[in-house]
Amino acid sequence: MKLTLTQADKQLTALxxxxxxxxxxxxxxxxxxxxxxxxxxxxxxxDFGGVTFMDxxxxxxxxxxxxxxxxxxxxxxxxxxxxxIKKIMRLSGLERLVTLA
Amino acid sequence: MKPINAMKMEFxxxxxxxxxxxxxxxxxxxxxxxxxxxxxxxxxxxSEAVTNCIVHAYRECIGKIYITAAIYEGGRLSIKxxxxxxxxxxxxxxxxxxxxxxxxxERAGLGFSVMESFMDKLKVRxxxxxxxxxxxxxxxxxxxxxxxxxxx
Numbered sequence: 001m002k003l004t005l006t007q008a009d010k011q012l013t014a015l016x017x018x019x020x021x022x023x024x025x026x027x028x029x030x031x032x033x034x035x036x037x038x039x040x041x042x043x044x045x046x047d048f049g050g051v052t053f054m055d056x057x058x059x060x061x062x063x064x065x066x067x068x069x070x071x072x073x074x075x076x077x078x079x080x081x082x083x084x085i086k087k088i089m090r091l092s093g094l095e096r097l098v099t100l101a
Numbered sequence: 102m103k104p105i106n107a108m109k110m111e112f113x114x115x116x117x118x119x120x121x122x123x124x125x126x127x128x129x130x131x132x133x134x135x136x137x138x139x140x141x142x143x144x145x146x147x148s149e150a151v152t153n154c155i156v157h158a159y160r161e162c163i164g165k166i167y168i169t170a171a172i173y174e175g176g177r178l179s180i181k182x183x184x185x186x187x188x189x190x191x192x193x194x195x196x197x198x199x200x201x202x203x204x205x206x207e208r209a210g211l212g213f214s215v216m217e218s219f220m221d222k223l224k225v226r227x228x229x230x231x232x233x234x235x236x237x238x239x240x241x242x243x244x245x246x247x248x249x250x251x252x253x
Contacts, residue, residue: 060207
């Protein structure tokens with residue numbers, strides 16, 4: 001799993017590449033949370049463009065970052081999801097909390 | 102009914118094995134010539150079941166996880182995932198969407214919901230202190246292509 005974090009203005013973008021499961025989610029959330037704490041962005045963009053597999057650990061990852069962004073008054077946008085990832089996200093009702101694009 | 106093809110495997114309940122387990126089952130199912138979506142469904146369901154064993158069944162220790170899979174006539178794939186861990190007190194409650202005993206680790210409580218939605222059948226048997234067995238089935242649409250599993 002590879003994570004690239006880029007910051008521009010008040011936007012933090014996390015490009016996720018590889019498989020998201022229980023094994024990889026922990027490191028992802030630690031690194032993203034650390035960057036949120038350092039930069040206090042208004043918008044966190046989670047870019048799923050490079051995600052090759054995701055199970056419900058990905059839901060926890062998005063929900064947890066939603067909570068972290070809520071605490072600093074920011075929001076979350078999820079982009080570049082495949083049909084399969086969208087299917088898992090819809091199961092959880094995530095689209096009511098974050099923007100799915 | 103006798104399967105056309107079958108496999109079994111066992112491995113330790115280490116999180117690094119989540120990817121290993123779903124890849125092996127996907128490779129086994131490949132002889133049914135599933136679509137990319139069907140394969141993603143199978144991988145996701147296996148990943149959820151194996152993660153449950155690691156996160157819940159063996160939460161205090163490392164134990165063994167057993168997977169058997171079989172292919173039957175008509176493109177039916179059956180997958181059994183078994184552990185000898187702590188078991189589930191109330192299976193019905195555990196299967197409720199969003200119910201989790203591990204909110205602190207950001208578990209969404211959707212494991213069984215995903216298995217149920219992505220597979221055609223799901224059965225869960227569990228005994229506290231004995232372990233849990235999950236049996237899932239999915240029928241893969243046969244598209245008239247050759248089927249390696251049928252070749253002797």
